[in-house]
Amino acid sequence: MAFDAQAIQSAAPDAASFKAGQGLVKPAKWPLRASNAATGLIWGECQGSGANPYRVIADTSDLGAKCTCPSRKFPCKHSIALMLMKAAGDSGFAEAEPPDWVSDWVGRRRKGSGGAPAAAPQPAASPAAPVALAEAEAPEPELDPNDPKALARAEAAARRAARLAESNRLALEGACAELEGWIHDQIRGGLNLFLEDPQGRCRLIAARMRDAKASALSSRIDEAPARLMALPTEERMEEAVKELGKLLLLARAWKAAPEDPELRREMVQAEDRDALTDSAETPRSSGIWEALAVTIRTRKDGLIAQTSWFLNLTAADPALRFAALQDVFPAAAGRRSAPFSPGDRFQGEMLFYPARRPLRAAVISRRDPGETPPASWPEAPADPLTQATERLLAAPWTLESPLLLGPGRYVSDARGRAWWKAEQGGAALPLNEPPEKPLMGLRLASAAGLWTGARLEMLAAAPEWAAPQGEKAS
Amino acid sequence: MSGQPDFALGELMSAWASGPALGSAPARWAEALAPGGVEAELRLLALAGHALEVGYRPLPSGPLTEGRPLPALSLPFLAETHRLRFRRLLKGASYGGDRHQLLRFLATRGRVAHPLDWTPGPNDDEIPAVYAPWRDWAAGHAPPPEEALGAANWEDWTRAGRRTAFADLRRAKSAAALALLEAKFSTLKAEDRLDLVDILRQGLSEADRAFLTGIQAKDRAPNVKQLATALLARLDMRAEATPEAAAAQLFEEFIKTERKGIIKRELKLSFKKKRDEAARERFIALIDAAGLDALAARAGGSRLEFVKAWPHDDHLYSPFFRPLLLEQGRPEEIQAFLAEIFGMDQRQTSTHLVPEMMERLTEAEQFELLPILFQRGQLSFDEHLSNLGLWIGRAPMALVRESRLWRQSLAMLDAELKGQGPLTQLPPHLLPEHLQILGGLFDQAGAREALDDFARMGLSPADPRLDLLILNADLNADFLEAHS
Incomplete structure (x- = not known):
């Protein structure tokens, strides 16, 4: 099978995907690109909108591809971009032995099943066809300072947003008051009763929090019974006191500082990653990062939280030693392959979501893993x-x-x-x-x-x- | 679980179990709880929860014990870079025999599986000997005693280890093994009694009669009684008949002889038609009592002629010649017997005792059998590799190139790569199995050459069916020599 832009376009699921793929043909978006001439495999990592970069693999012999992004299109824009770069003779592809995650895909793949529809290619829409660019990263139109109508529209939108935010805050304050009342009810009735049916009791107040748009707090309450019931009976009372006490402290702290980014994140939802990148105040930490593990948790709200845990082996500030790269996606999207394998190392910079003890982070930059100098683990405190x-x-x-x-x-x-x-x-x-x-x-x-x-x-x-x-x- | 209490945690918890706990609050928190009422109760909860988190350390309810660490083996683990491929191979080897051959191949290259990829179970008998310390560890046993098996250290052995040690003792000191078994017999479970009495077949003599008669009369397990009865029948046969008489009886009842060919007059043996399962014990007793010399003499040929002429077409009777050959056969006789088996269609014979017979041959004698073995078709991975003896992972390419195994592999691969689909006369599972077999039989240079050949034909080196060949090509055989 030919490996050129035309063949890749034929393999694209639609014109929008191909165009979006073309938009990703930017070496700066790809901290890692490599190929192996003997096997015809190419792979790379593309910084997408998630905390973890997407891992992309393609087989140039049959245009089979695999990407860790959640897109249901096949091949996705990242796979198309990787293939386009290689087909265009991009010299940024380092010749290397396929790493484990590439070999693993090849091992699990059956020719033709994970590949492009080589035998019966789907007809690709013409690039000129008026197809919605759902996958394309369309930039926001910039505001023209000389257009008074546009300025007025923008001001009105800002006022509406402020009114909405205030009404949300008031709704959430009301919900917090209900939460406090609910906690007191649990104490008044005795925690033994609470522990008889924590699911039923938590479900109601969690739903109330969700109605008040406190989705993060709602999930936390919804999942509390699972944390309690995982412990032996004799430990559940203490754990219930801790859980309820923490909920109270969180609600009170948020009431005192509703704009605090960490508290907003704990109550409502995490801020947009791009907003973080633009902020000069977000903490950053550079060094040699080692992937420790990838934890996957199915949340009660049907979402999957996939967290890659990293340790900075050379962190100057021990408070920024650990980093958690978290992606959340619907369970229905299927299992996503882990973006990092335990033991993977890279030299680079992480950006932390603002917090009293920052932990949640995103990769800002990384150098070629091949260049990572050796480093050993830092010394642990005597009392962990x-x-x-x-x-x-x-x-x-x-x-x-x-x-x-x-x-x-x-x-x-x-x-x-x-x-x-x-x-x-x-x-x-x-x-x-x-x-x-x-x-x-x-x-x-x-x-x-x-x-x-x-x-x-x-x-x-x-x-x-x-x-x-x-x-x-x- | 929590420890180091410095306030009345127990009281607080007891109170909260059934309602508010403000009355049990520590005095030192009075200031923080000053507002009283609902607010004080909430504050107390937050304070107590936080104190539990930051002021307490988990304490185990009793002493913590360290388990016995996994013992070292004599060989190093498979390198990290090969583990993923090996895990994939293990996953594909759901049948115990295939897994055993994979582990055996690895051991011949001086490596053992990483313990996080595989460790044996406590009763895994079919594993290479190098893993014995792990099997003992899995069974919760200390390493087996260095001295021979005896009544004093009987309990220090794992079941599998004890069985092997008892067989060794029986081989070396037949009477001592009998005495030991008599001493421990009443304490054994039925399955152990059956296992160990079965080992008495080796070197069975009149000295065993009293013990076996006792079992026949008193043992509670019918299968143990039945085994004792069969062994006593063998003793009776020996007592009643000389080897010559037993051989004559065997030919009278079971075996037909004839000479075929005008000039060479080749000896031909075949089973008489009137046989049934009930007569099998008599057949076994007769063949055992006769011995190889008497059988050959009765057939009117040499021992070698007799071995070559032994019929393999009866699964009810044929295999019972193999224990006799293993015990009494000379290397050239065993080699001739194996050549007969390897030259036959797989469906006509079994691999019963073949690895044990291979062990009786020298490396050079085994090598002479390889060309015949490689002509053989339709053997499974386990069957093929178990027949290879010392030549697992050591066969040179030159020896394989002319074989049926290689030709079939190339033909099937060629058909697949040209899109002609599977060859109709061969089952579709055969190509992956052939590639796996080739992966386990070649030496390192042969594996590399085969990989090059396949790549030239157009097979992707990343094809998972090549996993064992790639592992073979990557694993250096010099390692063993460097560590021996």
Whole structure:
């Protein structure tokens, strides 16, 4: 099969996708492009609108492609752009061995099934046809300062937006008052009653919060019962006190500073990523970043939250040591392949969403992974929970805190539950789930996990396997 | 779970279980709770929740115990770069035999699977010996004792390890093995009794009679009793008949002989028609009592002639010659027998005891069998690799090029790449299986050459059916020598 712009255009699902793909033929949008002549594979990473860059793979032999973006079009604009760049002879493609995520796709793919419809190509609409550019990134029309009508329209729109914001704020204040009343009702009736049916009780107040457009708070309340019920019965009372107390503190903090970006994010929704990029006040952190893990959570509202956790190995400020790249997409869009694999490293800069202890972030720039210099993990504090304490003292509504852990081991308590135990200092943290059996008893040189206040979810660990007999341990 | 209480947490929690808890609030929080009423109750909840988070450390309810770490093996793990491919291969090897061959191939290249990709279960018998420490670990056992199996250390062995050690003891010291089994027999489960009595087949003698008679009379498990009865029948046969008489009886009841060919007068053996399953135990007892010398003499030929003439067309009776050959056969006789098997259609015979017979041959003797083996069609990955003996992952390309296995692979691949669809006379699953077999049999240079050949034909090097060939080409065989 020919590999040129015409063939790629024929493989495009519609003219809009092809045009949108053409719009992405900008090397600056592609921090990574590589190819492998022996296999005919090309791959790259494209910075899209999500926190994580999209990973794109294409097979030049049959125009098969795969992208981690949520688009249902096939091939998507990112795949088209990658192929167009290669077909145009772009010299920015480094010759390399296919990384695991590329090999994995090739391994799972059946020729023809994940590829372009080579046997029976769908007729592509003419580029000139008046097709809606749904996928194209159309720029906002700029305001003409010499057009009084346009200025008046813009002012009216701003006034309407301000009125809407005020009415939303008042609605949310009312909802917060209801939340406080609801919390008091739970106490008055006794938390034993609350723990008998937390789902039913939380569902009602969560719906009220959703009506008041506090969708983030609504999800948090909706998911609280699952957090409670995951714990053994004897721990649920304490956890209920923590959950309800945090809700109260969050609602009060927001009432005191409704424009605070962190509190707005906790109550309503995260701000637009582009707005963050434009702001000079958002914290940034450069260094060598290592991907620790990708966590995927299905939320009660039907959305999937996919979070890539990163550790900055060379962070000057320990408060900006961890970064969480979060993307949220509908469950119906299907499972998305993880944008990073644990252990991946790159040198680059992250931009943090403003917060008392920034954590949520987005990649701003990254250099070719091949250039990443070696770096070791930073030293962990003797008491790992001080990291969570600092975060909670600054933002007491925090649900989970990433922890850097020093040398330790997985151990078991008398009931057979798994713990992580520090080698020195005696700290021990219960795990949310047991590690894989071969890891039990092994020394972990370092690790990182998420502390929920009751359990540790291990994100990454460096086990020291026994060296082959006759060799020294490394 | 929480620890280090410095205020009346228990009281607060008890109160909240059934209603407001303001009366149980610590005195030091009085100022913060001054407004009283609903506001004070809410503040108390927020304060207590926050204090639980920042002021408390989780404490286990009892002592924390470290598990015994996964023991080291004698070989290093497969490198990180190969793990993804190997995991894919393991995933495809749902059948235990295929997995065993993959692990065996890896071990011949001086590597073991990474423990996060695969570890054996406590009763996995069919794994390369290098993984034995992991199997013991999975069974919760310490490494097996270094001294021989005995009554004192009986419990220190895993079931699989004990079985192997008992078979070794029976081979080396037949009487000691019998005494040990007699001493432990009453404490064993039925499945262990069956397993260990079965090992008595090896070196069975009159010394075992009293023990077997006891089992026949008293054992609670019918299958153990049945096994003892069969072994006693063998002893009876030996006692009643000389090898010559047993051989004569065997030919009388079961086997026909004739000579074919005008000049060479080749010996031909075949089973008589009147046979049934009930007579099988008698057949086994007769063949065991006769021995190879008497059988050959009775057939009127040499031992080698007899071995070559043994019929393979009866699955009810044919395989019972193999234990006798394994025990009494000379290398050239075993080699001749295997050449007969390898030269036959797969459907006519089985791989029963073939790996064990291969082990009796030297590397050079095994090598002489390879060309015959490679002509054989329709063998599964497991069957093919288990027949390779010491030559797994070591066959040179020159030996394979002329084989049916290679020719069929090329023909099927060519048809597929030219879009002609599968060849009608061959089942469609055969190409992936052939490519996998080739991946497991070639030496490193052969694997690289095969990959080049396939790439020239137009097969993408990224095709997952080439996983084992690529792993083979990437894994350096010198590693073992450097570590031996």
